[in-house]
Amino acid sequence: MPRKSKLIAIAAVVAAVLPLSACGGDPTSAGGSGSSDSSTITIGSANFPENELLAEMYAQALEAKDVKVNRKFNIGARELYLKALGDGSIDMIPEYNGALLAALSEGGTVPNDVSTPDEVYAALQKVLPKGTETLEQSAAEDKDTLTVTSETASKYNLKTIDDLKPVASKLVLGAGPEFAKRYQGVVGLDKLYGIKFKEFKPLDPGGPLTKAALKKGDIQVANIFSTDSTIETDHLVVLEDTKNLFLAQNIVPVIRSSKVDDTVKSAVNEVSKALTTEDLTKYLAEVAVDKKDSATVAKEFLDANNIG
CATH class of the missing domain: 3.40.190.10 (Periplasmic binding protein-like II)
Structure with missing residues (x-):
């Protein structure tokens, strides 16, 4: 690959x-x-x-x-x-x-x-x-993930990262600023998955700014680390990385x-x-x-x- x-x-x-x-x-x-x-x-x-x-x-x-x-x-x-x-x-x-x-x-x-x-x-x-x-x-x-709210997952029938491809042009991705230039980030999502988001919003690496923006709906997809307990407590949905980008x-x-x-x-x-x-x-x-x-x-x- x-x-x-x-x-x-x-x-x-x-x-x-x-x-x-x-x-x-x-x-x-x-x-x-x-x-x-x-x-x-x-x-x-x-x-x-x-x-x-x-x-x-x-x-x-x-x-x-x-x-x-x-x-x-x-x-x-x-x-x-x-x-x-x-x-x-x-x-x-x-x-x-x-x-x-x-x-x-x-x-x-x-x-x-x-x-x-x-x-x-x-x-x-x-x-x-x-x-x-x-x-x-x-x-x-602790792995990088692409994570969405349960509402977004239900609305667009999202289970895997692949599922983002037909709807990504409607969605905003939020992550730390460096995510925009990394292969294990925006670059790889484009080259490996063919996914281009409506916008990339630089926030913080899996931190409170990113999670708050996801909850408020300012972003629809977030780079959140897999050990983050809010994935479970907030009923977030981690999209399966079927092509092993991370x-x-x-x-x-x-x-x-x-x-x-x-x-x-x-x-x-x-x-x-x-x-x-x-x-x-x-x-x-x-x-x-x-x-x-x-x-x-x-x-x-x-x-x-x-x-x-």
Whole structure:
């Protein structure tokens, strides 16, 4: 299945900013450092609650092993935090294996035989920027979805993304601004499904602006993440992705290789092994719906799993 993407630009940017090692030099010195202390790990996050929660879980697990941690959360979209990883502003970030693979694959093309989490993880190893690596991926997964209200689903008889094609010209799609330029977004919906919406409305990545606009009817289709508890509580309908536009998106930590040692690997892998999709949905609801602090919720998860 061809997956051509304008996101090749990301790979080029990352490659340009990731000369993490020089001949005979200290790999942590190139392009800056996450901290002045080489033993400190600076953990970043994207600009949505789940990613910050995951980053906080990693941070607290590391601190429990006496690893010094700096937090640099809410950086922004992938285009921004990959650059931060490349220039050394951060050392580690929670990622989503399929989305990252699509972003970094040459020409935006993902092989046809790549679909399962293990296949995606293996393919990802071949395109990671020099000087970075992944630690153990989690069974926990959070996928992009196209979601509609039950009323919209009933009105247009929508069950799959394919079903949008004959009616998309009447509908407005809402998502984070970056969704407009991503293959796993507007670009792929056009090229893979042949779907062109009446309008794209840039809001936030699966956040309160997008969900509020969907409820109010300002948009009719929303990019909402699969672990969002409001899908169930608001009786929203997730459209089946029959052509696998959105690959497996298991949680995986990406880290600068110069920061990896046995202690770091053990602490972070312990989080990945314990975390399930059900956990992620539950704890995210505590942050996004109950408005608990991500540090409090992360500690709750770690304590429940005897981590630290």
